[in-house]
Structures are given as structure tokens and as C-alpha cells.
Amino acid sequence: MSMSDDLKSIEAQVAEGLAAAQSTEALEALRVSVLGKKGSLTQIMRSMGKLAPEERPVMGQLANTVRGNVEAALKARREELGQELMERKMAADACDVTLPGRRLTLGTQHLISQIREEVEDIFCGLGYTVEDGPYVETTWYNFTALNAPEDHPSRSAKDTFYVVDNAPEGKEVHVQGESDVLLRTQTSGVQVHVMERQKPPIYMICPGTVFRPDTADANHLPQFTQVEGLVVDEGITFGDFKGTMDYFLREIFGKDRATRYRPHFFPFTEPSCEVDVSCSVCGGKGCRFCKGTGWLEIMGAGMVDPNVFEYCGIDPEKYTGFAFGMGIERIACLRYDLPDLRMLMTGDMRFLSQF
């Protein structure tokens, strides 16, 4: 047989062997039998020197081609087998994807602090700072400096938790149950603290816990959360207040909500107003949720009373400003229609994990 016939027969053998090889081991044995040290093709390559010099280039080229073909065929079959193996493994590995995943239990943020942070972020975006002050406050910061008259009914022990004043020079108090120290009924005192220590411009909000002697029931808590805001700058107008509130209320309640400004009275501001947003349930047509008015009351606000500026050492001729305050629980109720505020204070995991 000529060498070329041998080469062809090797090629045929390999083709046959490849078809028969059903595993990588069988494939490897085939490779060794052809391309190994003692393999049939290797033998032929080695015997090349024995050929006549004129035959060598032709045969050499033919042998190289055959080797190339064999190697390529082996590689292709190896890949094919690898692919098949992987397919089989994957088929065996299939799972029920509807079984629950491995759980990573995340805690949740309290509803009230979620809303509080949302409010903070909206106002931070408008360039406000976030301030806080003491919960146990003096009547000066909670009432007097806020222009609440000495005998204003809101100062009564019915509406304010007074605490025992431990100061030796405690002021003489005319009304039973009252003292000069109290649990803040509003966060407005913080605004006075800020105005005392900081020159305008002031753009701030003060969210925080406040207290009023309302027995806890579905609609009241003796401890709740307010966020108040204050802007003091040159040329601040009632229009600026409205623009700011319109922006804020739409951010927090949705772009489609309308606002309404009703004049009202607060000692701290003048002119004052109450702000309503259109009812989310009926869209302003009037329903049970909004008691037929189409509006939901959300905050009290107004232009800072010049007396307050004077108490804080700010020139009311040069500066004007606005202030506003609202209850965060109120926002929560309007959003979720909570049936009972007390759920906010029990720590019930079933309640907390919903938000």
C-alpha cells in the first residue's frame, strides 16, 4: 500500500471512530491511537524520511492535511460531547422555580419616619435645613416667644402637659396644673431657637415628636409627630408661601391634587391660613371621607408675625417670612385611611411590616 492510501485509511478510521465515541474517554483513546506517540499517523509522519526526496513534499503536505483534519474532527466531536454532557447535567439539575427563594428578612421603617424622611427630602431639595430642639420645653419657647398671649386657652393644662419645674427660682403660676416647663405641644419652639442663633436667610423645617393631653383613641394620640417649617428672608411674600406649599403638597400627595387656602388665626403668624388638599377619594366632588366638602385639611400656616421676629431679634421691616405646621400622622391617615392611630404605637410586627 502506498503512503497516501495509508493516510486515507487513517482518515476513514478516525471518521468511523468518532462516530462510535460516545464519551470523552473513548475520544481520548481514539486520539492516542492516531496522534499519540505510537499512533498510526505519528508512525507515518516518522517514516517520512524513508521516502524518496521528490515524494517528500507531496506526502508531507498530504500528511499535514490529514493531521489537521483529524485534529479538527476530534476537537469538534469533543465539543459536541461536552455540549451533550452539559445538556444532560442541566436537565438533571432543573428545579421547581415556583418554590420560595431563600429569604433575606429585611426590616421595615416605621410609617411615620418614612413620611418624615420624605418630607425632609422634599424640603432639602428646596434648600432647607432640618432642625430639632428639646421635647421638654419652657413656656417661653412653646408659647410666649410664639406670640401666644399669657392667658391664651391653648396654654391650659387641658391642652398642654406641664411638668414639675425643678428650678429653685420657678415662676409663680396662677393656674393649677400648670408650670413654666412643659412637653412641647408643637415644634415651633425650634424655630425660635434657630432664629435666635442664626441670621436670615433661614430656610428650615423641624420635624419631631410633640405631646398633647388627648387620651389615646382611634383618632388621637397623646404623643404624635409634627413637621413645621420656617422661611425668613428679604421680600418673602404670601405668594412664596403658596408656591412652596403647592409644590410640597403635590410632591407628597400627587401631581393631580388641588390646594385651597382659607384664612385662619394663629398667634404665631399673620396673615394666617389653613391649607386643604382636594380629597383623594372623590377628587373634590364631596364624599364621606371629606365630609362632603371635597377638601381635606392638612396644615396651619401663615406669614410670621412681626412680634415673633422682634422676640428673636430679627428686624421685621427688613425681613418677612412664612411658617407652616402639619401632623405627619394626618398625612399617614390621608394616604392609608388608617382605622386606628394607636396601631402606630404598639410595635405590632404585622402592622409595621406592611410599610
Add this chain to the structure above:
Amino acid sequence: MRISYEWLKSMVDVPDDPRELVAEFTRTGTEVEAVEKVGANLEHVVTAQVVSKKPHPDSDHMWLCQVSVGDKNVDADGNPVPLQIVCGAQNFNEGDHIVTAMIDAVLPGDFKIKKSKLRGVESCGMNCSARELGLGSDHEGIMILPEDAPVGMDFTDYLGMSDTVIDCEITPNRPDCLSMTGIATEVSAMLDVDTHIELPHVTEESGPSASDLVDVTIDDPELCSRYTARVVRGVKIGPSPEWLARRVAAAGGRSINNVVDVTNYVMYLTGQPLHAFDLGKLTERDGKRHIVVRAAADGEKLVTLDGQERTLTSDMCLITDDGRTPIALAGVMGGLDSEITDQTTDVLLESANFSSGHTSRTSRNLDLMSEASIRYERKVDGTNCANVAEIAAALFAECCGAEVCPGIVDVYPGEKDDEPVRIDFRPYRARSLAGAPITNSFITSRLERLGCSVQKNDVEHYVVTAPTNRPDLTREVDLIEEVVRLWGEGDIEPTIPAAKNHAGGLTPEQRRVRRIGATLRACGLSETSTYCFAAPEDLSALGIPETGRGVPVKIIRPLVAEQSEMRRDMLPGLLRSVAYNLDHGVPNVALYEIGRVFFGHENRSQPDEPSYVCGVMAGRRADDAWNQRFDEYDFYDAKGVVEALLSALRLAKVRFKVADPETYPWLQPGRAAEVMAGGQVLGWVGNVHPRGLRAMGIDVPVVAFELSQAALLRLAADELPYVDVPTFPGVTHDLAIVVDESVTCETLLQRIGSAGGKLLADVRLFDVYRDDERVGKGKKSMAFSLTYRAADRTLTSEEVEKAHERLVNKVCKSTGGEVRS
């Protein structure tokens, strides 16, 4: 303030539809709480005439009547038929015009008229007294109408009684709106329309002059700035005329008798509280009665009109009979002994001005509010006392048949303080504060409608004199408020201000506090909110010592005893939440709260209010799942959370020290650690002592931690220096070392760290194993995975072997341990 639309209509031009006025009230700042139709509920009540009146066959005192109600009752052919009614009243005769409630009528008090049998005789309705119709107290007999009254007319139509009452919430700055005249003025400014208020005047006076009968002394002008008294004689106490009773009722009062009704009516009309004393009950001395207005003595007593005995203090003001017996609590309520009775003939009318502050405090101290105190608290127009007394006197003459004594006793020490206020006002200032193009003519006309007089010095400088019934108008800004609310806050263009030289945003501390919350939530804890209140025994129940927690901040009037002071630790509140969950069938609890505690000072008004981060965990992280099993929370879960938190805040030199049971008696000894960083104590972590848990009604283990927020923030770092990521491979060797139980993990780690030299890059404890036989009693095997690496080259195996051998020898020697083979 209840506003009768019919009454208001007589004083100012209002729209026909009350709803239009309600919208205007809302727009200009008077909050409308309710709108009621009055009279609408007197359906089936008609005018009638007694056709016949015969004795009841089976009763001595009842009558069997045929009552014509015109075409309100007809037979099948449409012919009027009288109703048969059994009536117990004695004050009527055949032919009298009366008021009859037919079947299905519902009288005030939800009294429904049904067909009934009285002693066997059918009765198809009821003849009504004034009281039954809600028109007064007269219940002596049925109401007799004039002879010209039509028969068979709806009674409300007959009276012209159908009315709308608008119930408004009046803000405390607007005493003027607690009167019909004030409301009429307000409406006139709101709608830019005229008022036409007509007030009665005394037309005839007779008898001795008031000053011959009464003198008045004010002890302290501070308490009472003006006291006027008028005297009327010969009053005939009786029911009020129907118009008077109706207006008093519409305003929310209860018709009592003509004298009392007049005083209340005039108060609703003018806002000036009045009081009528029975002159005959006051002591006569030198031919006169002597009213002395003075401060009460501490402990002095007075029985007020409501029959209650009040104990007074020296801050309260009294009207006294000749300085001795108190006869009224000034500005709040009259005394029972001098009240008007059916026998009263001569009346002393008080129209006075009492201090708003004293009245307010008296009302708060006695928990006694009245229509008078509400008005005095908000300030009454002192200049108007005498005018109002005249209105009342005129009505006493008209409605009570009284003779009015000439003149008035008027003691007015505070006259100077009641002078009208003049205010400099700049219209441009109103525009610039509002941010709206409010015209000068609008400003002038509306201020004048409100009763101000406007004097123009030049185009932009006015002097405005406020009416004396508007104590809220004393400054320019008060006038601006009036202008802005009448202009319409809703009509002002919204703008967003932009500040120069100001920047906002959260502070680094605030961002760190947010990071604390985010980390704890990532650790599986949910945020909760508990009360800042505490019970006095909260600390002792858990065994938490008071040391270092100051004195309690005590609430003077707590709502409940369990909330009578401010908390000095967060743990009791959170344990209450754990108990709440367990009681409600929720076994897995993981909660945290960031909140304040209150450490009071012996000699200072305000406490320190440090914030703490507190967490509690009970049960397990989750219930077992098909592919997950969860252990009960134990000490290491809580410690893991604390470690994660400290690492998120990048605290350096963190240490967990065995908590001394003397310092931490509320924690389970042996399962509690003091958390430290940089040598400072941050707080604690551990199992809550079972004794304390039992006190809280909790029967499962609870692990908890409490860390000082201030310390966390102080020691936290927002960034740490960058360390190169290793470029050369490390070599890992395991070391299992058997040591005495007393050798802590911390000690071993320290020894390994110091013995490892520069090449030791990482140490990880991966197993703790105890076995009496294989490891030995009182011993434990601790297995560490140690990684050796150099930053600048690949280590040779010889280098690693040498370093590891040296480490093992040193560690064994210093800890008395042995390598476990």
C-alpha cells in the same frame, strides 16, 4: 357662634341662598362647622282651632276635643274633617286658636306623635305647649294663638320660623364675631354691602334714678375696668314673646323667662355679657344697694347658678353684695342666691367689662366655661357697656312690662385704656407682604366696611383708627391681614422663593442617623415607635438602677398613671412591644427604635435628652422554610447586629467586654457585654434578665441592645483610608487549638495577631468544638483559618511554614493550649 340667617338678614343684605354666604365665610376665614335648617323638623305641626271641648267620659281632668285643622285633614271626598284629640290642658276654650301636632309629627326631643287611646278614647294628635314646640319653658298650658291666626297652616310657615342657622367656629382673636352685630359688620365687609342695624332705645323712664338705688365700687381696676348698672322695676316674669324665644333658641340658648332671655338675647346681639340680679335680694343700706367688685379671698365659697359650690382663689374676681356676700363670679357665672325667680319684681342689670386674663384663668381653674366667660376671655368692648345696658333696659320695658329707672350707674376706671387705636398703615406694605396687586381703593373701602376710619396722609401713608370692638387690630400687620383675607388668599399667585447665599440639606450627623436605621433594617429589625412616657416603676421592674439617669421628669397632670413621667430608658417600652406581639400570637419579634430618654436635674427646669438606639429580638428571624431553618435568636444574633452597625459606621477599636452584673443587673449574667469603641463605652448588648422579662409578662428569651446615639455619631467615620487590594496570592493554613474554657476568643485572637507578624493577613474563627472525651473536660477546641500573604511578592512555602510554626508555638505557649491533631 350660631348665626340665624333670618336674624342676620334683618341687619345686612345677604344672598337669598345661605350656601353663597357659607362659601364667602370660608373664603374670608370664618370656618363654618355646620349649616342647619331650623323649623324644618316641625312637619305635621299645624295651626288649629278648637271646635268643641267636652269632658272626657272617664277622667276628671281631661277633655275630649274636636279640633279643626282646615284642609290638613280631609275625608274621602276632600272635605275638611276635625280631629278628635284628648287633651289634659285646662287653659283653653272652644273657639281658641291653638297649635296641634298631628300623627307622624316629631317634636323636639324626638317625641313622635302616634294615634293612641287615652282612657279608652281615641286621640289623633296633641295640642302643644310652647315648651313642647321648643319655643320656651312655658308648660302651664297649651299655646294660644291670636284670634286672627289662620287655621290649617304649617306652624313653621305661620311663624315665619323656617330659618337656617350657620354654625361658625370663631377664632380666639375675633370677639366681635361672637355677636350678631359683629357678624353683620363682617358680612358687610366680605360682600361689600351695607348694614342696616336698628337697636332699641329706652323711650320712657320713671321712678327714682338708678344712682339713688344703687352704687358701685370697683376695688381693683385691674380686675374690672368698667361696671355699669341700670335698674328696672315692676317686671312681670313670664314666658318670652315668641320672637325672642326663637332668636335665643337659634343662637343656641335655652329660653328660661323673659328677663333672662333678654339678657342672653342682648349678649348674642352685641357680644356684651349681661347679668340680671334680683334687686330685692340685695342688702339695703342707707336706702341703697351696694355692688362691690373685689378679688375673692382664698377659700371663699360661692354657689353658682348651676347649683355647684365653688371654692375660690385670690386670682378670681367677685361681684359682692356690699363687699361681703359674693353674688356672682365676675365674667363667668352668677350666684344662685341672687338669681331671677318668678317672684322677682325689680332687676339690677350689670353690663361690665372684666379682665380677660383673670376670667380666662378663673374659667380654667374651675373648669367652668360659659357664654360670658368665652366672651370676656377674648375681650369685650368696654366702650359699649352703657349702650348695651340701654338696649337691654328697652327690651325689659318691651318684653317684661318693666318701668325703666332713669339714668345709669357707670364706674369706668379703665376709660383711658379703651380709647380707639390709631395705626400707621402703608398700602404698599400690604401688597409686598401678600405678593398681590391689591388696590388702594379696595383697601380703603374694605377697612371702612369693617368699621375702621381711614385718614390718608398721602397716597401710601394712612392713619387707620380701628373700631373698639376689634382688640385684634393694633398694628399695621393686623390691618394687612384683614385686607389680604378679604382680597382672597386663594387669588394670590403662587411663587417659589430662591434664597441668595443659603444652602440646605442634611448635616453629616443626620445622614449618619439615617445610616443607623438603614443598617438595622438590613439586619432584619423593623423600626417602631413607643411612648416617651413611663411609669415610675418601669426601671425597678427590670432592675435598671437609677444611677446616672438623673431624676424623673414628672408630668403634673398625667392622663394615666403608667404615663406619669418621662422615660429614662428605652428598654421598658420596647419590651412592652415584645409582650404585645407575643400576646397577639406574633412569636417572631425584631424591633428597634431611635429615641430620646429624659434625665432630669435636681435644680434645673429642663432635663438632658440624650438619644439612644435600642433593639429587641425574640423568637427567631423567620419560621422554618423548605430550604431554610432558623434558630431562636440568641446573644450572638444581637451581637451580630451591633457588629454590623458599628462596622457600617466604621467605628474603630471595637471591643465587647463581659458586662459586670453589678453595673448591668437587668441583663442575664454571662450573656451580656458592654460595647466599647476607642476605649469609650457605647452601650450594652445581651439577654434581658429572665426576672425582668417575667415582670413584663414575657416568657421567652429576649436579646437586646442599647447604644448611645451621641457616642455612635462621635466615633463614627464617614470614610476610612483605602487599602490596596492584594495582588499576590495568599496561603491558608488551619489551626485548631485546644485551650481552657477560661481562654476567651478575644485573648486567642490577640495572641494570634501578635504572633503572626507581618505576614499574617487574615484570621477567621470557623469552629468551636467541645467534647469531654476527645477534647477534654473544661476545654474547647477553637479552629482558625489563617491566611499568610506579603504585599510585594508571592510567599515561598518555606517562608509560610516558618511563620506558621512560629505562630503556633507562641500561641500555644502563651495560652497554655495544644494543637489538636
